[in-house]
Amino acid sequence: MTPNTDENVADSKSQPSRSASKPHSGKLVLVDGHALIYRAYHALPPDLRTSSGEPTNAVFGFSQMLLDTIRNQAPQYVVMTFDKGRTFRHEASATYKATRTSMPDDLRQQFGRVRELVDALGIPIAELDNYEADDVIGTLAKQAEAEGLETYILTADTDQHQLVTDHVRMIAPGGYAQRFSDAKIYDLKAVEDRYGFGPELVPDFKALVGDTSDNIPNVPGIGKVTATALLQKYGSLEGILDHLDELKPKQTETLQAHAEQARHSKTLATIVCDADVHLDLESSRLHAFDRQRVIRLLQDLEFRSLLPKVDQVEAMLVARDTGGSQVQSPVTAAPTTQGDGANAAAEPNSAHQMSLFAEETQTAPSATTEVDSVPMPLIPAEEARERAGVPEHVSLVRTREELNKLAAKLKVVGRFTVDVESTSSDDMEAALVGISIAPATTEEVPSDAFYIPVGHVTLPEEGAEPELPGARPLVPGQPSLDLVREIFGPVLADKRIIKDAHNAKYDTKVLRRAGMPVSGLGYDTMLAAYLAGDTSIGLKDLGFTKLGVQMTPITDLIGKGRNQVTMDVVPMEQSAEYAAADVAVTERLRHYYTPLLKSEQLESLLVEVEMPLVKVLAEMELVGVAIDVPWLQNLSTNIHTKVQELEHQIHEEAKHPFNIGSTQQLGRVLFEELQLPGRKRTQTGYSTDREVLDQLRGLHPIIDLIVEYRQLIKLKNTYIDALPLLVRRDTGRVHTSFNQAVAATGRLSSSNPNLQNIPIRTEIGRDVRKAFISDNSSPHKLFEEEAFLLAADYSQIELRLLAHMAQEPRLIEAFEQGQDIHAATAAEVMGIPIEQVDPDSRRLAKTINFGVLYGMGSYGLARDSGLSPSEAGKFIELYWSRYPAVRAFMDRTLEEGREKGYVSTLLGRRRYSPELMSRNGGIRQQAERMAINAPVQGTAADIIKIAMNRLHDHMQERGVKSKMLLQVHDELLFEVPASELKSMRELVCETMEGAMELSVPLKVEVKYGKNWDEMQGI
Secondary structure (H helix, E strand, O other), rough: OOOOOOOOOOOOOOOOOOOOOOOOOOOOEEEHHHHHHHHHHHHHOOOOOOOOOOOOOHHHHHHHHHHHHHHHHOOEEEEEEEOOOHHHHHHHHOOOOOOOOOOOOOHHHHHHHHHHHHHHHHOOOOOOOOHHHHHHHHHHHHHHHOOOEEEEEOOOHHHHHOOOOOOOOEEOOOOOOOOOOOEEEEEEHHHHHHHOOOHHHHHHHHHHHHHHOOOEEEOOOHHHHHHHHHHHHHOOOHHHOOOOOHOOOHHHHHHHHHHHHHHHHHHOOOOOOOOOOOOHHHHHHHOOOHHHHHHHHHHHOHHHHHHHHHHHHHHHHHHOOOOOOOOOOOOOOOOOOOOOOHHHHHOOOOOOOOOOOOOOOOOOOOOOOOOOOOOOOOOHHHHHHHOOOOOOEEEEEEHHHHHEEEEHHHHHHHHHEEEEEEEEOOOOOEEEEEEEEEEEOOOOOEEEEEEEEOOOEEEOOOOOOOOOOOOOOEEEOOOOHHHHHHOOHHHHHHHOOEHHHHHHHHHHHHHHHHOOOOOOOOEHHHHHHOOOOOOOEEEEEEEEHHHHHOOOHHHHHHOOHHOOOOOOHHHHHHHHHHHHHHHHHHHHHHHHHHHHHOOOOHHHHHHHHHHHHHHHHHHHHHEEEEEEEHHHHHHHHHHHHEEEEEEEHHHHHHHHOOOOHHHHHHHHHHHHHOOOOOOOOOOOOEOOOHHHHHOOOOHHHHHHHHHHHHHHHHHHHHHHHOHHHHOOOOOOEEEEEOOOOOOOOOEEEEEOOOOOOOOOOOOOHHHHHEEEOOOOOOOOOOOOOEEEEEEEEEOOOHHHHHHHHHHOOOHHHHOOOOHHHHHHHHHHHHHHOOOOOOHHHHHHHHHHHHHOOOOHHHHHHHHHHHHOHHHHHHHHHHHHHHHHHHHHHHHHHHHHHHHHHHEEOOOOEEEEOHEEEEEEOOHHHHHHHHHHOOOOHHHHHHHHHHHHHHHHHHHHHHHHOOOEEEOOOOOEEEEEHHHHHHHHHHHHHHHHHHOOOOOOOOOOOEHHHEEEEOOOOO
């Protein structure tokens, strides 16, 4: 055995264990490290990785199971065990575990991290040459039982059911379809209920039925039911073999022929309980651990969600080590001053008093009058405040004088971080509750923060009638919103004073809707993290992973589930601490990311592209888009009729009715009843996803019917029925949210609703687009005169970028001459004049032109074109021979990705791809396809963002009435009054086509119309 600390978990064998006559009271947990790591690895998604690409799914699951067990069982002793390689069983049987596949690389990498965590928690490791972890656990369990300890074995290995006794239990964590926390504890009864006999017969059972995971052979013809019945009757494998003459002839024959094999299998399946390892209770005792060491490891692994579990375990151990005295929670609610309780009279903490100007005296508080601030006592200890990121001085700003002094301070400083507290995460619904401010500092840790409460309300008394929204009275001691607009509004609007934020679009929209528009945005730490390649970019995630700050979860203030409240009922003093941490951590993150983005040459992308786009997107979202609700309602009725018709046709093809929406029932119809090929099994049955159905098209009429049925159902549920419900009463329009920091390529996405997935090549998709209209009928109409929608779409921008980035002469020439690029490609590849290219040849060329952008191979081309794989392969080779610079560009891109771990756009935007070095062929090939596409698609995203920023500025400079409404991939949609139609067309074309200078011209197609589908060129 090799311990992991100087304090050995096991002494030499000569040291006697404690006598059972002097039993210890307490509980021991023995952990099967390998079994837990494997369970976690296979239960959690393989793409769970850190921002640097380090795989973490096994470490995360292992950590969760270990911490949950310690928290739930509260053991006095814990020992971790691991396998050490080949054992005596391998020597005894050349085939033992021989069928197991080699450990995946991304799993092997995680064992070191697991050991780091175990060591940081102060848990000793027991492992022994020539023995498995099962044997170490079995031996230690027997010794613990002799010591009088209650023992729990944490493992996912059913072999260890045989170790269960009156004082030894097994904890089997959930996994796969279950949560890890859904653990099952096996005592004697549970084992007997599972097998039909006691734990001591588990090896005998495996001797008969075998164990495929360990490659232990079975006795042919003896299944689980037969084996159970025989063991129940004869009591053991030996008892069965002693009574062969009483068995059925076939059973007697097979057991006689395989008796020695069965005995050997039982030996392999039996856990050794007298290995050369000994339990040392002192070194196994679980003490309070080095918290900072654990926190640093969780930071590296980006495991913020495990912090509460670590804190709970730490509190339990500290309380135990200190004789039961409880440590204070790292997040403690600040007291309220409502009523005349003891808190209101408590002495303020001189280092942390919550007051802007302590010398002021109190006046009578009122919901609308200006009041002096009152020093507020703060309950959290200094260490707890530091942990949560709360700055040293938190000041409530509640009077005219205090607002004026804060405004003057910020004008002098010239820069501050801002964050709002509100009643909703929906920025179109959220009411302003408070504004937190942290003046910019040259230091990395700001010491001051300010909170302006404006919307805190009193809770209704228990049993009172529910009040209408907005009807609750304001808590006394807040400045009125009008006063804040008067004094602080100009500070927010002053573009000379720089404002930083985390997710600035949300804050600016809430403030704008509260009557305080924001100008002078400087830095958004969420966007900075996104550009730096961080995968978890929430403020609390970044605060922990980058700064080690354990910020207060919002649920500590507002609760969750049925008990959740809105932020306006949280006491303002408590909100102030929470909000102060938000701005202080954001300011610290600005100091963290500023030099990082500079060194990675990403600063200009943030400052010149992403930050200006924040205000553009905010305004687009506030404007929204008009929807023709009657059109959608009529369309819904028609679709419903069509869906019923399709359902009837599908049932006819299947020869019986079934639930088409059930993948299990559909799978049985397709692959068992209709016997269609290409069945692909999942954990829940046959896969019937789009890829599977595409491969089956043409083999049976039911497939096309199902594809159409699904498409109609999806569009009906997602858009046709949903959009009318999303029309806001106060604007009469639908307001999507544009997500700036989601897509790895840099593209914008939209949500609530997602307007970027409406199909445009199908009739039903075009019918949905008809519902997006220019609005002159609403009381909230934008213009008095007639209005139109104007759509501007980049023409083949990705192929133009490919020509430029690859510097492929033939593609550049085709674009410069204004040729049909797909016809030109067909002519080049087929060696014919462009005039002789027929529609089929052009269609094939179009497929490969776009296919190469996504790393398409011969299989993909064959699937999409109808060619055989060999024909598709020949066509691709012809393509590469005519466009060698494109092939060279893609090779360079992959080489760059493997060398640097990322690929880049023309502006330096990075798509991180650590999977390019994976030894798993499937993962590596998928990463290669993404890496090939990312520089082109990402540059296209950068170009349209630049165009949007410039268009916004030009439209403001010219004072036009027209509004930018939507961005969908390479297309921009505007609402334009008739008098501005021509000038806007010219402005949009000029700006979009001049967004970036390339070797080929950028071209934009502009159309206008009364709805988004029925449009014509200007």
